[in-house]
Amino acid sequence: xxxxxxxxxxxxxxxxxxxxxxxxxxxxxxxxxxxLITGGMMGFCQLLRSAVLMVLRLxxxxxxxxxxxxxxLNIPLLLLSYRSLGKIFSRNTLIISTAYTLFLSLxxxxxxxxxxxxxxxxxxxxxxxxxxxxxxxxxGSCGGGLHxxxxxxxxxxxxxxxxxxxxxxxxxxxxxxxxxxxxxxxIYSVMNTIFHSMATDRTHRQSVTVQVLIFTKSDSxxxxxxxMDNLHRGITRWEGKGVYTGEATHILCVCMNKFEIGDLxxxxxxxxxxxxxxxxEGVHVSSNFDRRLS
Numbered sequence: 552x553x554x555x556x557x558x559x560x561x562x563x564x565x566x567x568x569x570x571x572x573x574x575x576x577x578x579x580x581x582x583x584x585x586x587l588i589t590g591g592m593m594g595f596c597q598l599l600r601s602a603v604l605m606v607l608r609l610x611x612x613x614x615x616x617x618x619x620x621x622x623x624l625n626i627p628l629l630l631l632s633y634r635s636l637g638k639i640f641s642r643n644t645l646i647i648s649t650a651y652t653l654f655l656s657l658x659x660x661x662x663x664x665x666x667x668x669x670x671x672x673x674x675x676x677x678x679x680x681x682x683x684x685x686x687x688x689x690x691g692s693c694g695g696g697l698h699x700x701x702x703x704x705x706x707x708x709x710x711x712x713x714x715x716x717x718x719x720x721x722x723x724x725x726x727x728x729x730x731x732x733x734x735x736x737x738i739y740s741v742m743n744t745i746f747h748s749m750a751t752d753r754t755h756r757q758s759v760t761v762q763v764l765i766f767t768k769s770d771s772x773x774x775x776x777x778x779m780d781n782l783h784r785g786i787t788r789w790e791g792k793g794v795y796t797g798e799a800t801h802i803l804c805v806c807m808n809k810f811e812i813g814d815l816x817x818x819x820x821x822x823x824x825x826x827x828x829x830x831x832e833g834v835h836v837s838s839n840f841d842r843r844l845s
Contacts, residue, residue, distance in 0.1 A: 563690040564643055568650050570686030571694060575654030577679030581672045582743055584664040586736060588728050589680065590721040590744030592696025596620040598727060618655035622648060625695035632699045643692035644699065651694045669739050677746025684747070685754020689810065717748050760832075761812065765803040765819070766791075767826035774803070774826075777818045782811055 578589055588594040596617040603616070625648050633641040666672040687694055701716035721744050729737045767774065778784050782805075789802040807815070812830060819826050 564646065564692065567643065567647050567687045567690035567692040570683045570690060571647050571650040572654050572683070573686065574680045574683030574694065575651065575658050577676045577681075577683060579655060579658040579660050580665055581676030581679065584661050585669060585672055585739070586732075587673070587676075587743055588724070588732075588736075588740040589676075590724060590740065590747065591717050592624060593617065593621055594721065594724055594728075594740070594744070596624065598724070598731065601731065618652040621655075621696065622652040628695055628699045631703060632693075635703050640691065640693075643690075644695055647687055647692045648695040669735075670742070673739050673743040674746055677743045678750045681747040681750025682754050685751045688751070689754060717751075718745070761807060761809050762831045763803075763805045763807060763812070763815065763828050764831075765805070765826060765828040767801050767803070767823050768798060769823040769826065770801065771822060773822045774818065777822065778803070778805055778815070781818075782807060782814065784811075 578593070582589050583597075588597050599620050600617040629641055629645055629648075632644055664672055666675060684694065684698070688698065693699060697717050697720055704716060721741070725737055725741055725744075728740060765774070775786060775788075778786055784805050784807050787804040789804070791800040791802050792798065793800055805815075809832065815828075819828065
């Protein structure tokens, strides 16, 4: 069902908006009540918000202004995405970053933490918000911030995922956080950010490069055509022989991202139900390989 929704432009945008809502739920219900910093661009905005509150000597505003600061800082990054990642991606990013701001501003923050245990709350907040961020990226959009920079660097061939890039940025962020807050707050904020980055990378399947080996006895050109014309991926073919049966076997080697496996599986069921394939995750591909991260 999810894959059918993803096939239409508005369906993907709706799924991205749902991801933004899930992200905001994880942040506002589990992270902010503990006074933690989430990391990334939003974490930087939360630090700015805390600094403003300190200067004005206020406990809080009527709503969390971190979302508005985040929206303002996204403007130059949206210009970068327009030039490097395409018009449609930039349009979707503008819509979803607006959704992020709205949800973060509208979802009420509990006066007391829903979960008293700090570690459990860090885990829940990190996983929920990370799944939301990953769903946004999988839908061909992003909420702005470091996701744009991470996608830009990956598109340029830098060997890093969006989650890994966030971790590097957050190293410097939490040094600053340590200056403003106590050590336990910094430690739990770091743990929450690690959980968030891991969940983002696991959900964002386009960032996972895989090698697929397809074994088929059919000599039909339909499978080759589907991979090259529909998935737009190259193929290396070997001729093998089954040791037990002695029958000729065609072995196709294809590199793609994890998100594309579902389409390949459906095509194999229709073209050659008896074929089977092996998927190896985490392979490193360089040079002439199109990294489709959105």
